[in-house]
Amino acid sequence: LPEGYMFNISAPDGGSPTSIRRQIEDLIGPADTEEWFQLFRDNYVQEADIIAMKEWGADHIRFPFHYNLFYDIDTDEFIDEGFDRLDQLLVWCKRHRVDVILDMHAAPGAQNDGPISDSDGTARLWTESETYWPITVKVWEEIARQYKDETIIIGYDLINEPVTPDGYGGRDLARLYGQLTTAIRKIDENHILFIEGNYYATTFDFLTPPFDDNMVYAFHKYWNETDQGTIQYLLNIRSQHNVPLWLGESGENSNPWFYETIKLMERNNVGWNW
Template identity: 45%
Template sequence: MWNTSGFYGSTTEIENQIISLVGDSATNAFYQNYYSTYITEEDIVQLSEWGFNSLRVPFHYKFFSTDTNTFINDGFDIIDPVLEWCSNNGIYLILDMHCAPGGQNRNDFSDGNGDEAGLWVHKYNRDWTVAIWKYIADYYSESQWIGGYDLLNEPVLEADFTSLDFREYYIEIVDSIRSVDQNHIIFIEGNWYANDFANLTPPFDDNMSYSFHHYIGPSTQTAWVSQYTNMSAAYNVPLWVGEVGENSNHWAYHKIKLFEDNNIGWSWWNFKHNGSISTLMGIEPPEDFTSILKHWSNLGPKPSVEKAQSGLQQLAEAYKFENCVPNAGLLAAFNDPDFSSTSKPFTEHRLPGMVSATDFDIGMNGVAYQDEIFEDANKFSGDSKAWNSGWTYRNDGVDILKTSDNVGSEYAIGWTMDNEWTKYTVHADSTGMYKISIRIASNVYGGELELLYDNSRIGEIVTVPNTGGWRSWQDVTVAEHYIEQGKSTLQLNVIDEEFNIKDIHFTFLGKPQTEDENYGNYPNPFA
C-alpha cells in the first residue's frame, strides 16, 4: 500500500520501523489518522457512481483478537462506518482475512515472520483463526450488506500440511461460522496464492464460492480460465476473482471482459496505493514520506523525528479522497464498451493553445496510442517489464517521465521507439492559419517525428536536434497549417527514435485573406 521495498515489509515490521522513527504515541496517532482518511463516505459514494457493487476489505486478525480467547472491537469500529456507507450506496462489503495468526503464507503481506507460514505449522494459530471467524460472523450474521467472508487470502501450505488437511481445515472454519451465521457467502481461495483447488472439490457448503486471483499472462490469453469455469459448471458453484490487477489499462480491458463473458465476479487490486499507476485512485508520493522510504531501503539517511512525523502526516493527507486522482483510463477499460475501438478525450484540448503530449486520448493500444510494450505479460517473473517506463501519470503503454521544466506541462513522453504514436482529440475555436511548434529534448541528433492533423501531415518530417540533454528542453517550429473550426484528430508519430516530447503548441496567426482583401478587384472585372 505504501510502496515499501528493500526490507521484509510486514505490517508488524513497518509499525516497528515507524516506532523507531517517531515513538509509540506518535505512531498510534498516525495510524488512527490513516485509518480515518484511507476510505471515507466520499470514496464509497464515488465507487457507487462508477458502477461498483462490492468492496473487498482486507483486515488483520489483530483488530479482532489480541490473543487466543481474547477478543476486541477495534475491527468493528473501523468496518461499521464503512458498512453503513456501503449500505446507503448499494455496495456489498466482503471481509477478507488478509493476515491470519502466524501468517497463511511466508510473504510480508501476510504479516508472518518470513521463515514459515505459521498458520499451517502451529495448531494454536489455526484454532485461533477459527475462533476469530466465528466472532466476526456472529457480529455480522444479520447484516444485509455484508456480501460474504473471504476466509484466507492467498494461502500457501507448508510441506507437512496436505491439500486434504487444507480441505478439512476449511470445513472446520465454515462449520464454526455456520453455527452462528447461515446467511452469508463463504469465499474459498485455493492453495498457492488462491489458484490451486486440489481436493477443495466437491463443495462443502450450500452457500460458497470458489475464489481465485489473477495477475499473470498476456491479455489475449483466455484458455486458462476453463480450469475454473469447468469446476464451476461441474459443481454449480459461482466463481469470484478476489484479486485481479497491477497491470495496464489494455490488459485490464481484456481480463475484465473475459471474466464478465464467463459470468465471473471480480475485484480490482487495489483501490489506493502510494506511487502506483494501476490503482483506481492515484496517490502522489509525498516528499517527506519518500525520505522515509529511502531510509528503509538503505538509500538515504534516517530522517529527523520532525521530518518523519511530517512524512507520515503527508501520507495520511495524500490518501484523502480530495487529494487522490481517479484513474480515468482504467475506469474506461472497465466500463466503456468502445474502449477497444474508439479513442476518447483524456482531457479537453482547445486550439489555439497547448496540447500536452502525455494527455493523449483514452483507449487501448492500437486505438489511442501505439507502444512496443503495453502490458506486463510476465509479471512476477524475471521477464517482467514495466509498460510505462517512467511509472507515472498514466496506466498505459506510453512511457512518461516527470520533468522539472518550468515551461508548459509537468510530464513528457520519453523512451520513444520507432513506429510508436499517440492520438489526441482537439477542438479548434477558429478557422485560419496556425503556427505549430513542439517542445522537445534529446541528447542525440537525428530523431524524427511527424504530426498528422485529420490524417494530413503538418509540414514536413521534423528532425530532432541535439538539445544538450534528455531534460534540456527546446521549442522547435514544425510548420504553419490551415485548420478549420471544430473537432479534429491530432496524431504524433515517432519515425526514428530517440527523444523526449512534452508539449505541442498551436498559435493562431489569423483568418485566411480572401482574394479581394489581397488585390481589391474581386470579382475580377476583366474575366
C-alpha cells in the first residue's frame, strides 16, 4: 500500500493510494499505470529484504495491505493475485523464520479521514457502516479461511489507526471489533487478534475488558516523549486486564528518539515493530 510520503506527495495534493494512482494515470495512461504498479509490487519487497531484516535482528514483520489487494468492491469478487503475493511473502518468511502480522492498513470505506486509509476526506467506514462493515467482515473471513493453519502468521491487526469522526466514538469501534472477532473466530481460533485503539491507536476507551481470549492491545507512538509517563496508561491496562501490549508503529522523529523508545519498550516488556 503506497503512502504519499513515500513518493514525496503530501495531502491535500493527493497523498492517498487512489490519488497517487490517478496522478500516474494522468502522466502515462491506465495501461502503463497498471504495469507500473505490478512492477512496484514485484520489487518493493523481495526475498533479499526479508534476509536483510532477519540479519538486522527482526523476528517479525507487519504486512500492511489495502483491502482491495484481496477484494474488488465493484465486482464483489476476491482477487487471486493478492493472495498469491501474500503467499510468496510467506514462503520467504518461512524460509528465513521471520513471523508475520497481517495489517489491514486501508479498510473498506476508510477508517479515518486521512490519506493513509485511502480516504476521500470522509471516514466512511463509520458514516456508512451499513455498507462497509459487512465488506470488512467478509475480507477478514476470507483471510482467516485461507490462513487459519498458517503458523508463520502471528495474527491479524484488524484495523490500522481508526479515527471515529464527530458523532461516532469508541462504542462504534468496539462494535465493529466485536463483529470481526465473532466472524473470525468461527473460522480461525489459532491466531492472535491485534486490537488498535481509537485516534490513531492511542486510546482504548470502550475496548476493555478484553473480548477475546487471544488478543493484544496494539498502540502507536509518534511525536511525544520517551519517558515512562507516555505509556503508563497502557501499562495500567495491561496490568488490570492481563492482556499483552504491542507497539505496532513508531517513528518519524530521530535516531536518539528511536533508541530511547526501544529501551523504554524493552524495560517494560512490550513488544515492538519498527
